[in-house]
Amino acid sequence: MVSTTAALVVALSLIPLLYLLIRAAQKPVNESIALLVRVKTLEVVGTTALLVLMVVLLTGFFGLVIAAGLHFLELPAKPWLVIPAVLPLAIPSYVFTYTWIAFAPGFSGFFAAVLILFLTTLPYVTLASLAGFARVDASQIEVARSLGLTYPKTFFKVVLPQIKTHLSGGLLLAGLYTMSDFGAVSLLNVDTLTVTIQNMYRASYDRTAAAVISLVLIVLSALFVFADENIRRKQQAGVAIKTTTIKSALIKRSSYVATTSALIGVYAVLAIVIPVYVLLSRFFSNTVEISWQLLLQASFSTITVALLGALIALLLSIPLGILLTERSNRFSQFSSRLILIAHALPGVVVGLALVSFGSKLGPIYQSTFLLAFAYSLLFLAKSIASMSASLRAVPTGAKEVAATLGLNRWLVLKNVVTPIAFPGIALGAVLVFLTAMKELPATLMLRPTGFETLATQIWSYAAINRFNEAAPYALILILIAAIPTFILSRPDKSDRNKTNAELVG
Amino acid sequence: MGKVVRVGFITALVLSLISGCSFGAPNSEQVSELTIYSGRSEKFISPFFTQFTEQTGIKLNVRYADSAELAAQILEEGSNSSADVFLAQDAGSLGAVSAANLFTQLSTDVANQIPAKFNQAQRNWVGVTARVRVFAYDPKRVKTLPKSISDLTKPIYKDQIGIAPTNSSFQAFLTAVIESKGRAFAKSWLSSLRANGVKIYPKNSVIVEAIDKGEIPLGLVNHYYTWEVAEALGRQINVVNGYFEPGDLGNLINLSGAGVLKSSKKQDAAIGLINFLTSPASQKQFVEQTHEYSPIPSIQPPANLPALDLIGSPAIDLGSLKNIRQTQDLLIEVGLL
Numbered sequence: 001m002v003s004t005t006a007a008l009v010v011a012l013s014l015i016p017l018l019y020l021l022i023r024a025a026q027k028p029v030n031e032s033i034a035l036l037v038r039v040k041t042l043e044v045v046g047t048t049a050l051l052v053l054m055v056v057l058l059t060g061f062f063g064l065v066i067a068a069g070l071h072f073l074e075l076p077a078k079p080w081l082v083i084p085a086v087l088p089l090a091i092p093s094y095v096f097t098y099t100w101i102a103f104a105p106g107f108s109g110f111f112a113a114v115l116i117l118f119l120t121t122l123p124y125v126t127l128a129s130l131a132g133f134a135r136v137d138a139s140q141i142e143v144a145r146s147l148g149l150t151y152p153k154t155f156f157k158v159v160l161p162q163i164k165t166h167l168s169g170g171l172l173l174a175g176l177y178t179m180s181d182f183g184a185v186s187l188l189n190v191d192t193l194t195v196t197i198q199n200m201y202r203a204s205y206d207r208t209a210a211a212v213i214s215l216v217l218i219v220l221s222a223l224f225v226f227a228d229e230n231i232r233r234k235q236q237a238g239v240a241i242k243t244t245t246i247k248s249a250l251i252k253r254s255s256y257v258a259t260t261s262a263l264i265g266v267y268a269v270l271a272i273v274i275p276v277y278v279l280l281s282r283f284f285s286n287t288v289e290i291s292w293q294l295l296l297q298a299s300f301s302t303i304t305v306a307l308l309g310a311l312i313a314l315l316l317s318i319p320l321g322i323l324l325t326e327r328s329n330r331f332s333q334f335s336s337r338l339i340l341i342a343h344a345l346p347g348v349v350v351g352l353a354l355v356s357f358g359s360k361l362g363p364i365y366q367s368t369f370l371l372a373f374a375y376s377l378l379f380l381a382k383s384i385a386s387m388s389a390s391l392r393a394v395p396t397g398a399k400e401v402a403a404t405l406g407l408n409r410w411l412v413l414k415n416v417v418t419p420i421a422f423p424g425i426a427l428g429a430v431l432v433f434l435t436a437m438k439e440l441p442a443t444l445m446l447r448p449t450g451f452e453t454l455a456t457q458i459w460s461y462a463a464i465n466r467f468n469e470a471a472p473y474a475l476i477l478i479l480i481a482a483i484p485t486f487i488l489s490r491p492d493k494s495d496r497n498k499t500n501a502e503l504v505g
Numbered sequence: 506m507g508k509v510v511r512v513g514f515i516t517a518l519v520l521s522l523i524s525g526c527s528f529g530a531p532n533s534e535q536v537s538e539l540t541i542y543s544g545r546s547e548k549f550i551s552p553f554f555t556q557f558t559e560q561t562g563i564k565l566n567v568r569y570a571d572s573a574e575l576a577a578q579i580l581e582e583g584s585n586s587s588a589d590v591f592l593a594q595d596a597g598s599l600g601a602v603s604a605a606n607l608f609t610q611l612s613t614d615v616a617n618q619i620p621a622k623f624n625q626a627q628r629n630w631v632g633v634t635a636r637v638r639v640f641a642y643d644p645k646r647v648k649t650l651p652k653s654i655s656d657l658t659k660p661i662y663k664d665q666i667g668i669a670p671t672n673s674s675f676q677a678f679l680t681a682v683i684e685s686k687g688r689a690f691a692k693s694w695l696s697s698l699r700a701n702g703v704k705i706y707p708k709n710s711v712i713v714e715a716i717d718k719g720e721i722p723l724g725l726v727n728h729y730y731t732w733e734v735a736e737a738l739g740r741q742i743n744v745v746n747g748y749f750e751p752g753d754l755g756n757l758i759n760l761s762g763a764g765v766l767k768s769s770k771k772q773d774a775a776i777g778l779i780n781f782l783t784s785p786a787s788q789k790q791f792v793e794q795t796h797e798y799s800p801i802p803s804i805q806p807p808a809n810l811p812a813l814d815l816i817g818s819p820a821i822d823l824g825s826l827k828n829i830r831q832t833q834d835l836l837i838e839v840g841l842l
Contacts, residue, residue, distance in 0.1 A: 040837050101711070105720050108705075186671070187707045191842075199671060199833065199842070202573040205601035206830065207580065286739025348574065355578050359585040366587060444570040445578050449540055449587065460569055464546045465710045465737040 003331070006319040010335040013316075013380055017218070017342055019353035023211035032212045041196075041216065048192040048220060051113060051185075052175045058118045059174045062263065063125025064167065068155065069260025070126075071133035074250035081261075082130075083485055084268035089123040089431075090481030091275055092438040092455060094183030095474055096120060098462065099278035101187065113190040117181060119271040121174035127431070127488070128170025128389065131423040132163030135393050151251065162393075165232055166424070169389035172228050172340060173382055173431070179221055179344040182441075193217040194346040201348065214349050221344030225337055232392075276475065283471035290472050294457070299476055302453040305368055306436035309375025313432045314425070316376055317383040321425075325391045325399070325417050326409070336384050343381035347441035350378050355445050371446045375436040382435065383428035390424025391417070430484045437477060454480075536774040538564040542579065544572025544593040545761065549795050557781050563774055572598040573673065579766070580605050589769040590778055592633070594761050595673045596625075596823055603629040608764040615776050616783040623760060623800035623823075630764030633782050634797040637728045637816055638678050638757045639746040641713050646722035650747050654682070654755040658697035667704045667712040667724035670841045673829075674709065674727050678757045680832045681821045685754060688835065695839045705841065710734055717742040727759065728810065729796045746810075751817020758818045760800070 024032065035041065066085055075081055088096070097116050101107050136159055144154040160167075182194045193213060200210035320339075323332035354374050358365045394417050402416045418425070440455050447453065452460075454477045461470035543550055547569045554565045568575070568588070576598040579586050586607070593599045602608055608629040616624070616631040623632035640651060647665075651657055657666055669675050683691045704721055706712045712724035713734040728746050735742045749755035763782060765775040781787060788799040796807040806812045836842035 102714075105715065105718050189705055189707060201577045202571075202671075202673065205573070205576060205580070205597070207577065286737070348577075352577060352581050355581040359582040359587075365585075441574070444568075444574065447568075449566040449568045456569070460547050463571070464548055465733060466548065468737065468739065469548075 002319050002322050002326075006323050006332065006335065009316045009319055009380075010338065013339050013342065013377055015357055015377065016345055016350045016353040017338075019356055020211045020214050020218070020345075020349065023208050024215055027208035027212060031209075035209055035212050036216065041213070044191050044193055044196050045216060045220060047110070047190065048179060048217075051110070051117065051190070051192060052178045052224065054114045055117045055121060055178045056171050056175045058114070059122050059125040060167070060171055062118075062267075063122055063170060063174075064129050064160075066122075066260065066263055066267070067126045067129035067133060068159075069256065069263070071130060072251050073257050073260055074252045075257060075260065079486065081264055082488075083482055084272055085126050085264055086123045086485045086488070087478060087482055088119060088271035089434050089485075090438055090478055091120070091271075091474070092183065092440060092458060092477075093117075093120055093181055094187060094440075095279075095458060095462065095470070096271075096275055097184045097187040098467070099275040102278050102282075102467070103274050108188050110190050113185050113188045116184045116188065117178045119267070120181075120184070121177050122267065122271075124173040124177065124431070125167065125170035127427055128166045128173070128386065129163060131386065131390065131427045132166030132393075133159070134423045135166075135390070135420070136162050151253070151256075165392045166389045168228050168232055169385040169424075172225065172385055173343075175224055176221060176340065176343045176381065179217060179224075180346045182346050182348070193220070197346060198348060201352075207352075210349070214345060217344055217346075218341060221341045224344075225340045229337065272478075276478070279467065279471040279474050282467040286468040288469050294452075295472055295476060298452050298454045298457050298473060299480060301451055302437050302455070302477070303480060305372050305447075305453065306375065306433050308368070308372035309379070309436040310429045310433040312372055312376035313380050313383045314429050316380055317387055317428065320384060321387045321391060321421075322413065324388055325394060325413070325421075336388055339384050340381045343379075347378065347439060350374070351442035351445040354442065358446065366446060366448050368448060368451065371443065371448070371451075374442045374446050375432065375439060378439065378442060379432040379435055382431040383425075386424045386428035386431060387421065388424075390421035393424075394420045427488065430488045433484055434481055437481060536563060536771045538566055539589045539771055539774055539778060540587050541565055541567045541778070542575045542588040542591045543567050543569050544575050544591075544595075544598060550592070552794070553782060553787060553790065556787075557778060560781070561774075561777060563777075565778075573601075576601045579607060583607070584768045586766055586768050588766050589771050589775040590763060590765055591630075592761075592763045592782075595677065596760050596762065597673050597677065597829055599625070599630040599762050599764055602764065603627075607767055609767050609769070609772060611765065611776065611779070616779055618785060618788075619783050619800050620802065625762075625823075630762045631779060631783065632760040632762045632800045634761045634788075634791050634795070635800050635813065636674070636759050636761070636797055637748075637813070637818065638674065638755060638759065639726065639728045639748055640723055640755065641716055641726045641731055641744050642723040642747050643716050643719070643743055644745050645743070646719075647747075651723075651755075652750045653753045654694065654749065657703075658694065658701050660701075662701060662723065664702035664704070665722050666698070666701070667706050667715055667721045668698075668841075669706045669709055669712055669726075670836050671707065672709055674759050675725065676829055676832050676836075677759055678725070678754070679836070680829060681757050681819065682754050683832060683835065684828075685819065685821060688831075692835060692839060695835065695841060699839060699841060703841075710737075713742070713744055714738075716744045725755070729807075732796045748811070748816050751815075752819055753817075754819045754821075756816050756818050757821060758798075758813065758823075760823060761797070 070082055100116060140158050141154055144158045180194060182198055185192045186195050193216060197210045197213050200206045200213065320332060320336055324336060358370055364370050398416055399412055402412045407415065438455050440459055443453055443456055454473045457473045458470045554567060558564055572593040572595055575591065579588060579591060579602050591602060603625060611628045611631060619631055623635065649661060679691065706715060709726040709730045710733060712726050713730045715721050716724055731744050731746055763779050765772060769775050785801060785804060788801050788804050791797050792799050792804060792807050798806055798813055833842060
């Protein structure tokens with residue numbers, strides 16, 4: 001049953017890939033080869049790979065440091081500090097980039113793109129590391145400390161190995177996002193594969209050539225996903241588990257506290273204050289009357305369809321999640337990898353694939369449901385990546401013990417696996433929600449005609465340079481995004497309450 | 506609870522089936538709504554749609570998106586497209602849909618005010634507004650104005666010029682250069698321009714903003730961006746439009762236009778919308794509100810702008826500007842794309 005459902009999910013998620021293969025096959029082979037081996041393609045592949053590499057390195061380092069600070073240090077107003085560390089996730093990349101260009105004239109080129117994409121994707125790594133830290137066995141830290149290990153040594157020897165899977169899940173998402181991004185790189189004049197793909201649609205309406213280049217992107221993405229798998233495999237699965245939820249004592253060392261606070265502060269300035277400042281100054285330098293009704297309507301539409309998308313993504317990822325925990329066989333691993341690889345595709349490709357299939361479905365085409373479904377397919381990888389990192393942290397021993405104690409399959413899943421994997425599952429759902437809210441290319445193609453979301457409204461004003469009129473919509477988007485971010489920022493608390501309740505019960 | 510959900514689901518299913526059936530409405534005067542795919546932005550075009558609805562009682566469902574992406578979407582939808590009318594910002598997007606044979610051929614009494622040279626030859630689509638390529642410049646910093654595009658490669662303009670090579674209007678202009686002067690000329694012009702330190706920008710509007718900020722003194726854009734940027738910033742900007750000598754390729758005229766989808770079951774109503782947009786009243790409104798030119802010769806040019814025939818646009822058949830692919834390849838070859 002579960003396997004069949006999982007197979008169905010995989011089939012659905014492969015629609016974009018299937019579409020690309022069909023379109024690419026329509027191009028004569030010699031033309032495709034000429035396209036692939038031309039110098040420009042090779043250059044673009046090089047630029048894309050280098051961009052991904054730099055973004056992954058930067059986000060890996062800073063994400064880890066910030067998350068560690070947030071988790072292990074005694075920081076003032078801690079839950080509030082998580083918000084600026086995560087919120088930039090909700091700012092659409094074209095708004096982000098445009099505000100930077102407006103702020104710093106001449107801001108352009110490869111390193112500008114590295115900076116913007118680093119700023120945009122840092123939350124993926126911060127959040128994934130936080131989810132990992134939440135599962136780190138505190139007693140081991142105590143032991144390491146009592147044996148005289150310094151904090152940094154304890155971190156590298158005891159903590160880091162335990163969160164490696166989470167970290168790599170976050171890096172995977174950051175890298176795949178970088179590959180698929182169009183907004184930032186196009187505005188900054190950096191030629192990546194997505195820019196080439198988009199140019200092929202935009203200026204030459206050549207869908208087959210775009211499909212061929214998309215397949216190159218898929219290959220690059222596959223290399224990236226498998227490299228990540230190799231790193232993970234070197235680690236033993238499920239080595240540690242928090243046996244109790246006793247938290248390690250928070251560290252109060254002032255130099256650490258100052259460094260973390262400064263890092264978050266600088267990040268907040270670069271990734272939130274500057275965009276918001278530019279938007280507000282545009283708004284106040286040329287104020288327009290805000291249509292509250294439209295604003296409210298767009299907010300409501302955005303929340304509804306993004307929530308529905310997150311829910312569908314969650315439902316779709318469950319069968320694969322179960323398969324990955326119960327019998328992590330070739331099929332389940334291969335499927336989850338395929339879904340991750342396809343995540344590098346830019347929204348316009350996925351959008352067109354769904355237009356191609358969806359337009360044959362009659363009334364379902366361009367319905368709210370199909371749009372939500374598109375979100376779930378676009379962002380299924382976020383759900384899977386976050387979930388599987390947590391699932392890997394579930395020790396096989398715990399499952400076996402539970403089974404020998406007479407718990408059946410569902411009870412093991414419910415009472416043993418789900419509580420341990422919960423932070424990852426919740427993280428996945430929130431990531432889908434946050435990114436669906438700002439999704440643009442697929443939304444433009446698949447929304448019901450006349451249905452406007454915050455992202456489409458921002459786009460429609462930004463396209464004609466009316467950033468003053470786009471500002472209210474962008475600010476509301478950021479405010480709405482703050483809510484799930486805030487809830488997510490307190491996993492420790494909900495975790496503790498639940499376990500206490502369980503202990504009492 | 507489960508039952509309620511199930512009943513609700515079935516009701517929804519039945520309702521959606523019923524509503525699904527109704528969209529095969531016959532081609533008659535009972536048409537109550539039309540679906541428009543619009544590459545023109547909501548802000549500027551929606552007042553026209555409102556007026557159309559007021560006059561005819563036909564409700565318009567409008568999908569706003571980028572012209573090129575809407576064209577790609579229509580190509581994917583094929584005969585299943587839900588669009589009745591496609592309204593695009595550039596001739597290229599319309600050309601792509603037309604080449605796929607998805608537009609209805611319009612008879613000569615449709616949009617009959619628009620001169621033939623501003624329509625596609627087979628009348629698969631018709632021009633709605635015209636825009637002129639110009640050089641926008643900072644009057645305080647540019648003392649000697651260029652007379653032709655060849656002047657731009659001279660030393661006095663070194664590091665002075667901004668272009669947007671990914672922009673479809675720029676590519677249409679370059680296609681015209683290739684078509685009329687040959688690829689070799691276009692290539693050497695682009696290479697000299699590059700050697701002359703031309704600066705690359707993502708969009709026309711960003712070029713105009715860069716001139717206003719003093720980043721560059723001069724840039725190649727469409728004429729209406731000086732208004733669009735000033736209106737967006739809510740203040741006067743330090744940028745004016747300049748024209749090359751009459752007949753120079755730098756003064757190319759581009760079109761925005763519209764076509765009716767073959768798959769539309771509401772051909773008459775769709776044609777009604779096109780006639781409405783090309784009527785003298787609507788045309789005057791375009792000129793006043795969006796500062797674009799009307800292709801109808803009797804309609805005055807936008808305020809403070811020279812008439813189209815005074816600018817002296819090059820004699821180029823807009824239908825010949827399809828070969829954007831070759832243009833892109835050239836841009837790639839000289840390293841500008």
